[in-house]
Amino acid sequence: MRLEKRQQTSPLALALAPVGAIAFTLLVSSLLVLWAGAPVAPTWAALVRGGFGSVFAWTETLTRATPLILTGLAAAVAFKARLFNIGGEGQLYAGALAAVAVGGLHGGEGFATPVPVLMVLMFLAAALAGALLLLGPALLKAKLGVDEVVTTLLLNFIVLLGVSALLDGPMKDPTAMGWPQSVALQGSLELGKLVQGTRVHTGLLGAAALALASWAVFKYSVFGFDVRALGANPRAAAFAGVPPLRTIVLVALLSGAIAGLAGAIEVAGRAGYVTLDMSPGYGYSGIVIAMLGALHPLALMAAAVFVAGVLVGADSMSRAIGVPTYIADVIVAASLISVLVATLLAQYRVRWK
Numbered sequence: 001m002r003l004e005k006r007q008q009t010s011p012l013a014l015a016l017a018p019v020g021a022i023a024f025t026l027l028v029s030s031l032l033v034l035w036a037g038a039p040v041a042p043t044w045a046a047l048v049r050g051g052f053g054s055v056f057a058w059t060e061t062l063t064r065a066t067p068l069i070l071t072g073l074a075a076a077v078a079f080k081a082r083l084f085n086i087g088g089e090g091q092l093y094a095g096a097l098a099a100v101a102v103g104g105l106h107g108g109e110g111f112a113t114p115v116p117v118l119m120v121l122m123f124l125a126a127a128l129a130g131a132l133l134l135l136g137p138a139l140l141k142a143k144l145g146v147d148e149v150v151t152t153l154l155l156n157f158i159v160l161l162g163v164s165a166l167l168d169g170p171m172k173d174p175t176a177m178g179w180p181q182s183v184a185l186q187g188s189l190e191l192g193k194l195v196q197g198t199r200v201h202t203g204l205l206g207a208a209a210l211a212l213a214s215w216a217v218f219k220y221s222v223f224g225f226d227v228r229a230l231g232a233n234p235r236a237a238a239f240a241g242v243p244p245l246r247t248i249v250l251v252a253l254l255s256g257a258i259a260g261l262a263g264a265i266e267v268a269g270r271a272g273y274v275t276l277d278m279s280p281g282y283g284y285s286g287i288v289i290a291m292l293g294a295l296h297p298l299a300l301m302a303a304a305v306f307v308a309g310v311l312v313g314a315d316s317m318s319r320a321i322g323v324p325t326y327i328a329d330v331i332v333a334a335s336l337i338s339v340l341v342a343t344l345l346a347q348y349r350v351r352w353k
Contacts, residue, residue: 003348013346018292021338029331038323050316051309057316059198063270065308066200067092067279069207069301070262071286073214074130076295078255080218081227082234083138083248087152088259089283090159091133095126095260096267096274097163097182101171103268104183115188122189123264130260131253133159138252142245156283164276173273182274191269201269208301210258215297227251259283288336294343307332 030040051061071088078085103122113121133155140146166172167180191201218224226247229237238244262282271278289307293300314328 002351003344004351005348009347014343017342017346018294018339021342022335024338024342025331025335028334029327032327032330033323036323036327038321043317043321043323046317046320047310047313049313050320051311051313055195056198057312059195059200061305061309061312062204063199063201063308064312065301065304066204066207066269067262067266067282068285068289068304068308069204069211070258070265071282072289072293072300072304073207073211073286073297074255074259074262075286075290076293076297076300077214077227077258078134078251079290079295080231081248081251082231083141083251083255084149085134085137085152085252085255085259086149086287087134087137087155087256087283088262088286089279089281090152090156091130091256091259092263092266092279092283093159093163093274094129094133094263096263096278097166097171098125098129098260099123099264099267100182100185100274101125103185103189119189119268122268123261126260126264127257128260130258130263131256133260134252134256135249138248142248160276163274167274167276171274180276184273185268189268190272191265199270203265203269206261206265210261211297211301218297223247223250259286262286285332288332291336292339 026044030044033040033043049057051057071092074088074091075085099122102125103118134152137146137148137151137155140151141148164180167182171182173179173181173183191203194200194202194204218227226237226242229240229242230244230247234244263279266278266282267274285307289300289303292303292307310328310331314325314331317323317327318325
């Protein structure tokens with residue numbers, strides 16, 4: 001068996017590939033539901049109702065989707081230049097910690113700094129922390145050929161251990177009764193709610209605006225062309241005049257900054273302070289989001305809402321039917337593999353010797 005590249009790739013086939021992948025994922029997941037001894041149709045109905053069946057369900061889904069859009073965008077930006085950033089989780093925590101460090105200055109008052117200025121400084125600090133965390137692995141790859149998958153992955157654990165030490169040490173909230181968490185942000189530094197009485201916040205609008213801006217940059221700017229060229233063929237891009245080192249550095253700074261902003265928005269919009277369980281793997285899920293969205297900044301927003309709906313709906317499904325919530329992780333993982341295989345088969349045909 002061998003793969004042979006198709007002379008022409010059908011746009012319709014590429015568009016239908018995710019649909020077929022999701023259908024295959026539902027089929028595989030249905031078998032697992034049957035194995036768990038639960039009825040298939042009521043199980044999926046409970047999942048859909050839990051994630052999308054009411055205004056409250058939609059607000060919870062969009063709240064969960066907000067950091068996923070940003071971590072997915074961070075991964076997509078890096079992957080476009082063949083910089084495989086697996087460190088979104090660490091960059092998110094670094095951004096969250098930097099935001100609280102700035103926003104929590106002097107007991108949260110920021111030395112009487114005006115709230116708008118302090119909020120801008122808070123988000124800039126988060127973006128800078130995430131950007132610098134990815135800059136090192138990017139330079140190691142560009143200069144020494146060190147595999148960035150390994151370095152960014154290992155940095156996640158280093159950052160989490162550092163966060164743990166800080167939350168039990170100098171950044172620990174003295175009023176938390178011994179619980180390892182940072183000082184909480186003042187209410188004036190929290191993001192506003194889009195729907196009163198729910199948790200969905202204006203960070204969703206910021207994430208969507210950032211995705212739209214990224215799409216415009218990559219489609220219409222010289223920098224976007226450089227990134228696409230570098231991702232398509234690094235040697236040809238260098239021969240055509242694209243500066244590889246400068247492009248990689250800029251991509252790393254942009255990707256890390258977006259992941260850092262995800263941490264700041266999660267703190268200011270939902271949590272209010274940093275804890276070790278603040279993120280249930282948003283950085284890693286962002287990789288799935290980026291691939292499901294085919295690295296397209298606008299398509300990954302839909303992918304983020306889909307994954308968030310599955311995760312939120314799984315909780316409701318588990319309570320109503322008794323199916324383990326881990327089925328949501330299976331759905332997300334299976335959908336990623338299915339999309340990759342479906343996209344591959346849309347571009348290549350299988351030849352049997």
